[in-house]
Amino acid sequence: MEAIRKYAAEFIGTMVLVIMGCGTAMLVGCDAVNGGGYILTALAFGLVIVGMAYCVGNISGCHINPAVSLGVLISGGMSVKDFICYVVSQCLGSIAGTGILSLIFTLGNVEDKTGGFGSNGLAGVNGSAAAGLIVEIVLTCIFVLTIIGVTSKKAGHGSFGGLVIGLTLTLVHILGIGLTGTSVNPARSLGPAIFAGGDALSSLWVFIVGPFVGAALAAVIYKLLEGKSEK
Secondary structure, three states, X not given: OHHHHHHXXXXXXXXXXXXXXXXXXXXXXXXXXXXXXXXXXXXXXXXXXXXXHHHHHHHHOOOOOHHHHHHHHHOOOOXXXXXXXXXXXXXXXXXXXXXXXXXXXXXXXXXXXXXXXOOOOOHHHOOOHHHHHHHHHHHHHHHHHHHHHHOOOOOOOHHHHHHHHXXXXXXXXXXXXXHHOOXXXXXXXXXXXXXXXHHHHXXXXXXXXXXXXXXXXXXXXXXXXXXXXXX
């Protein structure tokens, strides 16, 4: 029963992330030139992580991101079974969240200013998959490295961990939105890409491979920096 509660928490957390983060992007747009919608979207993704960290963090750890779960797995913080179930729950949560957004924007006849349910893309890097991969690898590595460090037993950040992680996600969005829309989260990219179709779906692999590689690098880097295993 405890395991089911953890998976349910990951489903709900990821669903809320997509609704609030992608929903904000759809409503206000993410034009880096105009700036307002850009910053609001970055804040929306960061703030929802803060909220969910204090909401479901004590239940599942509030990964709500397959890349984070991979980093935790490599760091020895979860089993392979839990990793698989977390990823499935997160992906289903993303699809459910995008479905809810689709209903709201369709029934309310509201314009989706992203044109694709807040999906990620390569327009900001002129269609270059290689550049997009580098962006996602670097940003995910920074994000997951922060998470592993903040949640380390040696860190001693206590109840401030969720705030630090949320602010870091805001930070990587501030750089990444204009380049790839900022994924750093394969599940977050999956739901919107399925509903948007077209280019979003064809470039989805970048937003799966990049974050997973970045997370794996983060776990390895932290192990090297930390040295001996924690007691």
